[in-house]
Amino acid sequence: MRKISADIVYTISGSPITEGVVVLDSNGKILSVGNRRDFDSTELEIYQGVLVPGFVNTHCHLELSHMKSKVNTGTGLIDFIKGVVSQRAAEAELIQEAIENAEAEMLAGGIVAVGDISNVPDTFVQKSKGNLRYYSFVEFFDFLQNKNAQVEFDKYKAVFDALPLAKGSFKSCVPHAPYSVSEKLFALIKEVNSGNTSTISIHNQETPPENELFLKGSGGFVDFYGQFGIDMSTFKPNGKSAIHYAIEHMDNNHRTLFVHNTLTTVDDISFAQNWNSEVYWATCPNANLYIENNLPNYKSFLDTNAKVTIGTDSLTSNWQLSILSEMQAIARFQSYVPTETILRWATLNGAEALGFDAELGSIEAGKTPGINLLYNTNGSNNLLGEDTRVIRLV
Numbered sequence: 464m465r466k467i468s469a470d471i472v473y474t475i476s477g478s479p480i481t482e483g484v485v486v487l488d489s490n491g492k493i494l495s496v497g498n499r500r501d502f503d504s505t506e507l508e509i510y511q512g513v514l515v516p517g518f519v520n521t522h523c524h525l526e527l528s529h530m531k532s533k534v535n536t537g538t539g540l541i542d543f544i545k546g547v548v549s550q551r552a553a554e555a556e557l558i559q560e561a562i563e564n565a566e567a568e569m570l571a572g573g574i575v576a577v578g579d580i581s582n583v584p585d586t587f588v589q590k591s592k593g594n595l596r597y598y599s600f601v602e603f604f605d606f607l608q609n610k611n612a613q614v615e616f617d618k619y620k621a622v623f624d625a626l627p628l629a630k631g632s633f634k635s636c637v638p639h640a641p642y643s644v645s646e647k648l649f650a651l652i653k654e655v656n657s658g659n660t661s662t663i664s665i666h667n668q669e670t671p672p673e674n675e676l677f678l679k680g681s682g683g684f685v686d687f688y689g690q691f692g693i694d695m696s697t698f699k700p701n702g703k704s705a706i707h708y709a710i711e712h713m714d715n716n717h718r719t720l721f722v723h724n725t726l727t728t729v730d731d732i733s734f735a736q737n738w739n740s741e742v743y744w745a746t747c748p749n750a751n752l753y754i755e756n757n758l759p760n761y762k763s764f765l766d767t768n769a770k771v772t773i774g775t776d777s778l779t780s781n782w783q784l785s786i787l788s789e790m791q792a793i794a795r796f797q798s799y800v801p802t803e804t805i806l807r808w809a810t811l812n813g814a815e816a817l818g819f820d821a822e823l824g825s826i827e828a829g830k831t832p833g834i835n836l837l838y839n840t841n842g843s844n845n846l847l848g849e850d851t852r853v854i855r856l857v
């Protein structure tokens with residue numbers, strides 16, 4: 464049994480506890496949460512800093528770890544995608560080593576669960592070791608080519624079928640993004656998920672040309688597809704922002720995780736939340752800065768009571784895989800977002816989005832969330848300042 468105490472315990476599900484104590488059994492399960500005055504100090508592990516639950520990273524591409532520092536920053540999403548396509552090939556050993564190191568980085572940084580995108584089976588061996596809990600989203604896309612939908616569906620369904628699940632992990636078949644999934648492929652994905660309780664993730668409104676494609680049928684994606692010889696002659700814009708096209712073809716019986724949302728407006732958020740009561744919004748601020756040099760307007764999400772979660776995206780589009788760094792980026796550039804709100808985004812909201820909230824996401828008796836210490840915090844006023852560091856205690 465361990466009795467761990469720090470200056471403040473952020474339980475997330477309740478109010479912060481000054482000089483709180485978390486009592487855990489040898490498996491990391493929380494037995495009780497109390498206050499230091501009720502314990503003999505000799506039985507406590509006492510730390511300077513604050514305790515928070517283990518972090519949930521709701522958006523990652525572990526399989527892209529080997530391209531760290533290879534794709535240029537600040538080019539915009541379309542040139543970024545070209546960079547990924549041209550530099551993705553590598554020796555299998557290098558890919559595996561990068562995946563292993565990236566997972567170790569997440570574990571050391573206090574991450575306990577990951578929503579991870581798979582297009583190929585490269586991560587499956589590492590995931591099967593069960594070091595982290597994964598929700599693997601196997602992504603389907605056909606570049607809006609209805610005529611290829613069945614062939615592409617079968618290709619990615621085979622990837623999905625090949626993924627073995629470690630204990631406590633999940634998987635689902637998901638659409639990649641509004642700009643890359645045809646109506647027919649959306650229908651096939653909807654059909655394969657019909658009747659199950661999967662979370663469905665989709666990249667959303669990450670770059671201005673994505674909205675332009677659906678609003679006007681023009682812009683960077685039309686040029687991009689043209690360069691690859693992809694026929695866009697039958698594509699008809701619906702005159703609405705990109706998220707509308709996705710929602711028209713998705714199933715509101717599924718918990719849905721929209722990812723990036725850099726250009727998502729209050730109207731878009733309200734539209735989605737009226738469509739489905741279980742909508743979550745993953746933000747990956749450092750990746751948005753890396754690719755587009757832009758951030759979502761978090762005020763829009765606060766004003767609509769949106770359930771925001773935090774992701775790291777991949778090492779191709781980020782400098783590290785650290786939820787603390789993502790929280791620090793939010794606190795640095797949009798400091799009006801309350802610290803406790805950011806902590807909730809990084810923990811309980813993420814656990815709910817991935818269906819892990821019975822065990823993870825908050826410091827409560829009966830849960831096994833992992834315990835992180837945030838230290839070097841320069842007092843509680845600057846909890847997510849640039850000097851803050853994290854260490855995983857449990």
Ligand SMILES: [Zn+2]
Nearest residue numbers: 522524666776
């Ligand atoms: Zn992504």
